[in-house]
Structure formats: C-alpha cells, structure tokens
Amino acid sequence: MEAARIAAELGALLEGGRVSTGESDLTLHSEDLTFHRPHRPDVVAFASTTEDVRRVLAFADQHRIPVIPFGAGSSLEGHVIPVAGGISLDLRGLDRIAAIRPAELTVTAGAGVTRLALERRLGRHGLFFPVDPGADASLGGMAATDAAGTMTARYGKMRQQVLALEAVLPGGQVIRTGSRAAKTSAGYDTTGLLVGSEGTLGVITELTLRVRGIPEAQAVVRATFPDVAAACRASCQIVAAGLEALRVELLDEWEVAALNAYAETGFPPGALLFVEVAGSAAGVEDELAEVTAIVGEAGATTMAYERDPTRRAQLWRARHEIFFAEKAMAPGKSSLSTDVCVPLEELEGVLAGSRAAIEGLGLTGGISAHAADGNVHVGLLVDPDDAEEMGRVARLTTELVDHALAHGGTCSGEHGIGLGKIGALEREHGDQIELMRSIKATFDPHGVMNPGKIFSEEAADARPA
Amino acid sequence: MEAARIAAELGALLEGGRVSTGESDLTLHSEDLTFHRPHRPDVVAFASTTEDVRRVLAFADQHRIPVIPFGAGSSLEGHVIPVAGGISLDLRGLDRIAAIRPAELTVTAGAGVTRLALERRLGRHGLFFPVDPGADASLGGMAATDAAGTMTARYGKMRQQVLALEAVLPGGQVIRTGSRAAKTSAGYDTTGLLVGSEGTLGVITELTLRVRGIPEAQAVVRATFPDVAAACRASCQIVAAGLEALRVELLDEWEVAALNAYAETGFPPGALLFVEVAGSAAGVEDELAEVTAIVGEAGATTMAYERDPTRRAQLWRARHEIFFAEKAMAPGKSSLSTDVCVPLEELEGVLAGSRAAIEGLGLTGGISAHAADGNVHVGLLVDPDDAEEMGRVARLTTELVDHALAHGGTCSGEHGIGLGKIGALEREHGDQIELMRSIKATFDPHGVMNPGKIFSEEAADARPA
Numbered sequence: 001m002e003a004a005r006i007a008a009e010l011g012a013l014l015e016g017g018r019v020s021t022g023e024s025d026l027t028l029h030s031e032d033l034t035f036h037r038p039h040r041p042d043v044v045a046f047a048s049t050t051e052d053v054r055r056v057l058a059f060a061d062q063h064r065i066p067v068i069p070f071g072a073g074s075s076l077e078g079h080v081i082p083v084a085g086g087i088s089l090d091l092r093g094l095d096r097i098a099a100i101r102p103a104e105l106t107v108t109a110g111a112g113v114t115r116l117a118l119e120r121r122l123g124r125h126g127l128f129f130p131v132d133p134g135a136d137a138s139l140g141g142m143a144a145t146d147a148a149g150t151m152t153a154r155y156g157k158m159r160q161q162v163l164a165l166e167a168v169l170p171g172g173q174v175i176r177t178g179s180r181a182a183k184t185s186a187g188y189d190t191t192g193l194l195v196g197s198e199g200t201l202g203v204i205t206e207l208t209l210r211v212r213g214i215p216e217a218q219a220v221v222r223a224t225f226p227d228v229a230a231a232c233r234a235s236c237q238i239v240a241a242g243l244e245a246l247r248v249e250l251l252d253e254w255e256v257a258a259l260n261a262y263a264e265t266g267f268p269p270g271a272l273l274f275v276e277v278a279g280s281a282a283g284v285e286d287e288l289a290e291v292t293a294i295v296g297e298a299g300a301t302t303m304a305y306e307r308d309p310t311r312r313a314q315l316w317r318a319r320h321e322i323f324f325a326e327k328a329m330a331p332g333k334s335s336l337s338t339d340v341c342v343p344l345e346e347l348e349g350v351l352a353g354s355r356a357a358i359e360g361l362g363l364t365g366g367i368s369a370h371a372a373d374g375n376v377h378v379g380l381l382v383d384p385d386d387a388e389e390m391g392r393v394a395r396l397t398t399e400l401v402d403h404a405l406a407h408g409g410t411c412s413g414e415h416g417i418g419l420g421k422i423g424a425l426e427r428e429h430g431d432q433i434e435l436m437r438s439i440k441a442t443f444d445p446h447g448v449m450n451p452g453k454i455f456s457e458e459a460a461d462a463r464p465a
Numbered sequence: 466m467e468a469a470r471i472a473a474e475l476g477a478l479l480e481g482g483r484v485s486t487g488e489s490d491l492t493l494h495s496e497d498l499t500f501h502r503p504h505r506p507d508v509v510a511f512a513s514t515t516e517d518v519r520r521v522l523a524f525a526d527q528h529r530i531p532v533i534p535f536g537a538g539s540s541l542e543g544h545v546i547p548v549a550g551g552i553s554l555d556l557r558g559l560d561r562i563a564a565i566r567p568a569e570l571t572v573t574a575g576a577g578v579t580r581l582a583l584e585r586r587l588g589r590h591g592l593f594f595p596v597d598p599g600a601d602a603s604l605g606g607m608a609a610t611d612a613a614g615t616m617t618a619r620y621g622k623m624r625q626q627v628l629a630l631e632a633v634l635p636g637g638q639v640i641r642t643g644s645r646a647a648k649t650s651a652g653y654d655t656t657g658l659l660v661g662s663e664g665t666l667g668v669i670t671e672l673t674l675r676v677r678g679i680p681e682a683q684a685v686v687r688a689t690f691p692d693v694a695a696a697c698r699a700s701c702q703i704v705a706a707g708l709e710a711l712r713v714e715l716l717d718e719w720e721v722a723a724l725n726a727y728a729e730t731g732f733p734p735g736a737l738l739f740v741e742v743a744g745s746a747a748g749v750e751d752e753l754a755e756v757t758a759i760v761g762e763a764g765a766t767t768m769a770y771e772r773d774p775t776r777r778a779q780l781w782r783a784r785h786e787i788f789f790a791e792k793a794m795a796p797g798k799s800s801l802s803t804d805v806c807v808p809l810e811e812l813e814g815v816l817a818g819s820r821a822a823i824e825g826l827g828l829t830g831g832i833s834a835h836a837a838d839g840n841v842h843v844g845l846l847v848d849p850d851d852a853e854e855m856g857r858v859a860r861l862t863t864e865l866v867d868h869a870l871a872h873g874g875t876c877s878g879e880h881g882i883g884l885g886k887i888g889a890l891e892r893e894h895g896d897q898i899e900l901m902r903s904i905k906a907t908f909d910p911h912g913v914m915n916p917g918k919i920f921s922e923e924a925a926d927a928r929p930a
Contacts, residue, residue, distance in 0.1 A: 178875075184875035240570070343646055373647035413648050
C-alpha cells in the first residue's frame with residue numbers, strides 16, 4: 001500500500017491521534033541517537049489512546065504493514081529504525097500518570113510518560129523509580145527494551161519493576177497482564193515476555209510499576225585509582241562483602257577526561273569509582289566506613305564524599321551525560337555504545353581486554369561499567385561512512401561479545417539486540433533461536449511488529465504490500 | 466502403550482537412572498501434600514543426569530505419553546499429580562551442586578537439590594538463598610512453580626533469582642537460557658517463561674541462581690495485637706515508611722493457637738506480627754526503633770525482640786511448620802492451603818473478608834500472610850470425601866479469588882494454578898488464555914508435558930496411546 005493511502009486510511013481511523021507524512025516527522029522517526037543507518041517510515045501515526053493503538057495494529061495486521069513502536073527514540077541498537085518502512089507508531093501521547101499509590105508503592109502510567117516526568121511526580125510523594133537509563137526514555141520504551149541503569153544491582157531492571165501491563169497484540173487484541181499485587185503465580189509470565197521484546201510481540205500502552213521510598217540517607221564515595229584494574233577490584237570486593245550499594249559506577253581514564261571536558265566536573269585524572277550507599281542515617285555511616293576501607297585497601301589515591309542531595313544530584317546528572325560527553329570528544333562523529341555483561345569474576349579481564357582491543361584496532365573511545373553487575377560499556381566515536389573504520393568497529397564488538405560469551409557472560413546486559421546484536425544473539429543462544437522465532441510467530445503470525453529486529457532475515461517477510 | 470512396555474523400553478534407554486512400577490513408588494508419585502485427589506502414574510522414571518531426562522522426553526514425545534516432572538512433591542495445587550497417567554519423572558537424582566562462587570554471588574545446582582541442602586552448603590561461605598517456601602522443596606520444583614516465601618518482598622520470588630537454566634524441551638532438545646552474568650538483554654526472556662510454567666513447557670535440569678551475603682546483623686520484633694486489622698495496619702505502615710524489612714509475617718489468632726499447640730512456641734494469644742530487619746549493626750538498631758514506633762502506634766499489646774541467631778532460627782523454623790501445625794488441629798483431615806495476593810491498600814479488607822467467609826461457611830481454618838507483599842493464605846482442614854463440605858470449600862476459594870480480583874489482586878501470589886486454580890486463572894486472565902495456550906503449543910505441540918495443569922480440558926489430548 002502506498003504511503004499516501006496508508007496515511008489517509010489510518011487518519012480516518014484514529015480516535016484522537018493524527019498521522020503525518022511530513023519531512024521532519026519522517027526524519028525524526030527514521031533514526032536513533034547512534035550510528036545505525038536511518039531508514040524512513042512510510043508514515044508516522046501519533047497515538048493518543050490505547051484505542052488508537054488498537055486501530056493501528058488491526059489495520060497494519062490486515063494490510064501486512066510493518067509497525068515500529070516509537071517512544072523517545074533513545075534506544076541504542078537501532079530498535080526504532082523502520083528498516084522495512086511502514087508505520088512508526090509514536091506513543092508519546094500516552095502521557096498520563098493515572099495513579100500514584102504511596103501506600104502500596106505502585107504507580108500506573110501511560111507508555112509515553114518519560115522517566116524524568118515520572119521522577120518529578122514521584123518526588124512530591126517521597127518516592128522514586130529505580131531504573132535510570134541515561135536518556136529521558138519513555139516508560140513504554142524502557143519496558144520494551146528491559147532498560148536498566150545505575151541502580152540495577154540493587155533493584156533490578158525494568159522486568160523486576162513491572163507488575164502489570166496493558167498491551168495491544170498484533171491484530172488489535174488488548175490484553176492486561178499481571179495485577180497491582182506485588183507478586184503473582186497466575187499462569188505464564190506474559191508480562192516478563194513482553195518486557196524486553198523490543199516491540200516485536202506487541203505494543204505496551206500502560207504500565208503498573210513498583211516504586212520505592214526515597215531512603216532516609218544517601219552518600220557517595222568518589223574514589224580515584226591509578227588504573228581500571230584497581231577500581232574493578234574495589235567494586236568486586238564491595239559486592240563480595242555483601243554491601244548492597246545503591247550504585248557502583250566505574251569510569252576509565254578516557255571517560256573521566258571526556259566528562260571533565262564536557263561537564264566541567266573537575267575530577268582528578270585516573271580511573272574513577274562512584275559508590276553510593278543508602279539507608280538509615282546510621283546505616284549509611286556504617287556502610288561508608290566499610291566502603292572507605294575496601295576502596296583504600298584497593299589503592300585509591302584520592303577519595304571524596306558527597307552527602308549533600310544537590311551535589312549528589314549534580315554528580316549523577318554528570319554521569320548520565322556520559323553519552324553526550326563521549327560524542328563531544330570527536331565532533332562530527334557518530335556514537336556507538338556497545339555493552340556486554342559478565343560474571344564479576346571475569347570483570348577485570350574484560351575491562352583490560354576491552355581497552356587492549358580499542359587500542360589494538362586504532363579506535364577512539366572509553367569504557368564505563370555498572371560495576372556491581374559486571375556490565376561493561378564501550379563508547380566509540382565512529383564515522384559510519386568510513387567502511388574501513390566500521391570494519392574495525394565490527395571486529396571490536398565481535399571480540400567483546402565472544403570474550404564475554406567465552407567467560408560465562410552475555411552479549412548485552414541492557415541495550416538489547418535491535419539491529420546491532422542479531423549475530424551476537426545467534427552466537428549466544430543459537431540453541432534457542434528457533435524457539436524464540438516460534439514465540440514471535442505465536443504473537444505475530446504475519447510478522448508486522450518491528451520486523452528486522454532481534455532476528456535476521458525477517459524484514460523481507462513483512463514489507464508493505 | 467501399556468505400563469509394562471513403557472517401563473521396559475524406558476528402562477533400556479536410561480543412562481544412569483532407573484524405572485519403577487512398584488506399588489510404593491507409584492503411590493508416592495500419585496499425590497502431593499494436599500487434599501487434591503491422587504492419581505497414579507503408569508511408571509516412575511528416576512533420572513540421574515540431563516541425558517536421562519533428554520531420553521525420557523524424546524521417548525514420551527514420540528509415543529505421546531504424558532510426562533509429569535516430580536521434585537520433592539511439596540507443591541500445593543496438585544502440580545505433580547499424574548491426572549492422565551504416564552511417566553512421573555523423578556528429578557531428585559540431579560542433586561549435584563556444581564559450583565558456589567562467593568566472589569560473584571552465584572551458585573549452579575541440579576534441579577533435585579533441595580533448598581535446605583543448598584542452605585547448608587551456602588552457610589559455610591557466609592551466603593544464603595532468599596526463597597524459602599515452607600517445605601524442603603527441590604530447586605527445580607521451586608523454579609517450575611516460581612516459589613516465594615517469607616523474604617519475597619525484599620528479594621523477589623524464584624524468577625528474580627534465576628540467572629540461567631538448563632532445560633529439556635518436549636522431544637528432547639536441551640537448551641541453556643540466560644548466563645552467569647547478573648543481567649541480560651539477549652532476546653526473549655525464556656528463562657522467566659520456564660520459571661512458573663509448572664512443568665508444562667519442559668523440564669528444568671540445572672539452575673544458576675543469585676545468592677546473597679548473610680547480613681552483618683539481623684533482629685526480629687514479635688508483636689501481638691488485639692486483632693488482625695491492627696497487625697495489618699502496622700505492616701502496611703512499615704512498607705509505606707520505605708523500610709525494606711527482610712520479613713513481615715502475620716498470623717491470625719487461630720494460627721497462633723495452632724503453632725502454640727504444635728510447636729510449643731508459647732506465643733501470647735492474639736494476632737501476631739513478626740518483623741525481621743537486617744543490615745549493618747547500626748542500621749538494624751535504627752530500623753528496629755522505627756518498627757517499634759510503628760508497631761506500638763498501631764496498638765501492639767506485647768512486643769519481644771530476638772537478636773540471637775539460634776532463637777531467630779527457631780522462630781522461623783516454627784513459622785515454616787505452620788502447614789503441619791494446621792494439619793495437627795484436625796487429625797485425619799486433609800490440608801487445603803489456598804493463597805491470593807492483593808495490593809496493600811486492599812489487604813485489611815481481604816483479611817477481614819477471609820475470616821468472615823471461613824466462619825460464614827462453617828469451615829475450620831486459619832489465616833496467615835506474607836504481609837509486606839499482600840499475600841494471604843487460608844489454611845483449611847477438610848475431608849475430601851465429604852462432598853457437602855468440599856462444596857463449601859469451593860465456594861470459599863471462589864469468593865476469595867473473586868474478592869482479590871475485584872480489588873486489583875491476583876488468584877495466586879505463590880502457589881500457582883496446578884489443578885486447583887484453573888477456573889480462577891480463566892476468571893483473572895480470560896483475555897490471555899488463548900495466548901498462553903498457544904505458547905504452550907509452541908513448546909509442546911503434542912501436549913505431553915504435565916497435561917491437565919494450568920489449562921482446562923487438556924488432559925484428554927495427551928492420554929497414553
């Protein structure tokens with residue numbers, strides 16, 4: 001079906017939403033923040049209700065038109081790129097926070113609510129939501145990619161926070177999974193299956209999430225080490241000591257320099273470890289003392305403490321800007337952020353191997369880690385039009401993944417598969433690809449949901465008819 | 466196929482395991498601990514390796530013979546009862562703990578390892594595993610039913626602890642899901658789908674689990690209240706205050722009397738709340754003070770503190786014996802333990818409604834709750850051969866479920882669906898039954914895995930040919 005006809009028919013169908021084929025809308029929905037090659041959708045449908053989403057999915061299934069759910073466009077593996085054209089389904093209009101329930105620590109919100117919008121509303125009730133990817137992502141997108149962030153070792157990823165979903169399946173059936181109860185054993189975990197399905201099984205329209213009370217006290221230790229290995233040993237010892245720190249973030253020398261240049265943070269040069277502890281006032285002081293002892297023994301050269309909420313917030317804001325700080329190190333280049341996750345016993349080796357691989361391949365970039373859960377990020381600055389450089393980048397990501405897999409880890413701790421890790425998923429879970437494809441076919445028999453993601457050679461089956 | 470031929474052919478196939486058609490083996494594998502009507506398997510296959518499991522599943526799929534995975538037989542909704550005959554696949558021989566890794570807080574163990582066997586081994590390393598259903602269940606069974614226990618509000622159910630699985634699919638394919646890394650975004654969450662699938666999608670043979678360091682300090686407040694409502698208000702306020710207590714357990718007056726009679730606990734009469742806090746020594750004292758203030762304000766008539774590890778262990782051992790304490794209140798009767806889970810805002814009403822329903826229907830039983838996550842258990846003593854009484858019991862469980870569903874809750878917080886909650890699942894997730902059935906068909910096209918569980922009218926499709 002031609003774009004103009006899709007737009008006309010969809011436009012007539014939508015309840016409160018609208019459809020666009022304007023240049024800027026098509027461009028905005030053709031790309032993410034990263035190096036992945038843009039590809040335009042045929043149309044952009046802006047949904048404002050679940051009913052809008054239902055109508056779009058019924059229409060698309062009937063006419064075999066790809067649908068690509070779009071939240072904030074901040075995913076990192078090309079998830080939102082309409083590689084087979086079709087309808088980019090923009091969900092930012094589903095931006096209502098239906099309920100905040102402080103007495104039971106739950107919130108119900110539309111898929112288009114962003115994490116910072118939620119944070120502002122929760123803060124008034126003394127609550128917070130512990131999943132914090134760098135960008136101001138939408139909650140629906142965070143669920144679809146099973147997002148994580150700096151507090152995952154303590155609280156878990158999105159999947160652990162999502163109690164219930166409203167979702168629309170291909171064809172237009174609306175289902176409600178889970179419940180407001182804190183736990184359930186009622187049948188298969190369809191909630192957890194939709195979380196992390198990257199828009200390939202259906203469209204999440206509303207989420208009920210577990211939230212937390214802001215701890216009485218929090219404090220950050222910021223420690224500089226002569227090298228990444230020492231910082232890594234400190235973080236592993238913090239975990240092994242049973243300290244359930246709120247955050248344990250590691251930055252290598254390159255990232256520290258990038259942050260200092262971009263955000264004027266003024267950190268001493270070296271590898272940096274931020275450790276945040278939280279709890280009662282007395283508990284925090286106890287844990288700070290333990291962290292200080294571990295960090296000192298591991299060879300920290302400087303240590304600083306932040307107890308003031310404003311200064312702590314500034315610190316974490318700076319840490320969240322690392323993606324943009326990396327980009328600023330090579331203006332005009334594109335950013336490529338890749339992640340692997342390994343058992344803690346293997347973290348030191350993976351960090352060293354990553355730096356050696358960056359240097360060995362003559363690439364530019366830094367390494368950061370959510371160190372308490374062994375999640376390593378390599379941020380590279382690349383020119384997607386330089387085929388030779390992109391060849392070296394591909395060698396690097398392949399080496400990183402193979403190293404992680406050989407040491408009991410996974411090809412992605414939090415960024416997902418999207419376009420960028422399809423081969424990596426096949427290497428990691430080759431024994432399950434057929435099973436995962438059959439799950440996909442169960443939900444989406446006509447292959448219209450976000451084709452070309454997670455699995456190879458699927459886009460061809462679901463081009464607009 | 467006849468039992469004798471199944472036994473002969475399977476016996477020749479097994480690598481290290483054995484097959485039995487002996488009376489006592491068939492009887493032991495015909496029932497669980499509860500009132501559900503026993504039904505014998507045709508044979509019992511005792512597996513000793515994953516390869517044994519693979520061979521049994523290939524054979525069963527080829528000949529369309531039901532396979533019922535059997536761990537410790539301690540599930541509560543009839544999960545292990547071979548309602549359509551077939552092969553009860555006993556997994557207790559998979560009892561090897563392959564690795565304990567204190568530095569990364571993971572363990573890899575066979576499906577037949579029991580939780581107490583694991584606990585003993587972990588304790589030597591200063592570690593513990595936070596899922597503690599009452600019985601000494603097998604880890605494979607705990608994963609298959611997504612078991613929970615007294616520490617779930619703090620640490621989550623089995624699904625949150627399982628990092629990786631080895632599982633055998635119907636037909637005999639062995640798959641490995643997840644990894645040893647603390648988190649992953651590598652494709653669909655097949656790990657989480659197998660967890661809680663109640664043996665209907667495949668057989669879990671090995672698990673890699675997240676474990677925890679034993680906290681430096683722990684202490685229990687034991688408070689008696691004039692009624693359940695006051696105890697409930699105290700527990701809800703503990704949650705709303707953001708205290709992440711290790712355990713918040715509520716027992717009504719009937720359960721307190723049952724425990725005193727069975728375990729000679731000597732608790733004062735009344736409704737009882739146990740609140741356990743854990744952390745650093747100073748943190749624990751801070752939290753104890755907060756809990757004491759909340760509990761006192763809610764109207765506690767007596768309060769006692771337990772800091773001594775041995776006395777705390779005795780206390781929790783007594784709490785774990787509640788199932789047997791209930792049974793001892795009516796010798797000769799069978800036990801029926803049903804659970805629902807509701808949002809905390811609804812807990813007080815559900816507790817009151819449950820007691821009124823027990824009395825109104827002239828039944829005998831008590832109420833307990835994992836109060837911090839709104840999980841209510843009603844333990845009844847019943848005579849399965851008394852049709853009139855069982856009719857009243859059915860009315861009670863229907864009322865409890867409908868009340869929970871009408872108030873944002875779920876038909877089961879931790880016991881699962883099995884045989885006993887099939888109708889309840891249909892009422893709760895009628896919009897998803899078709900989807901769940903198609904997931905089942907994707908994994909198990911011939912319907913041989915634990916037929917008759919979770920879904921209605923399935924047993925008939927998979928009787929021994």
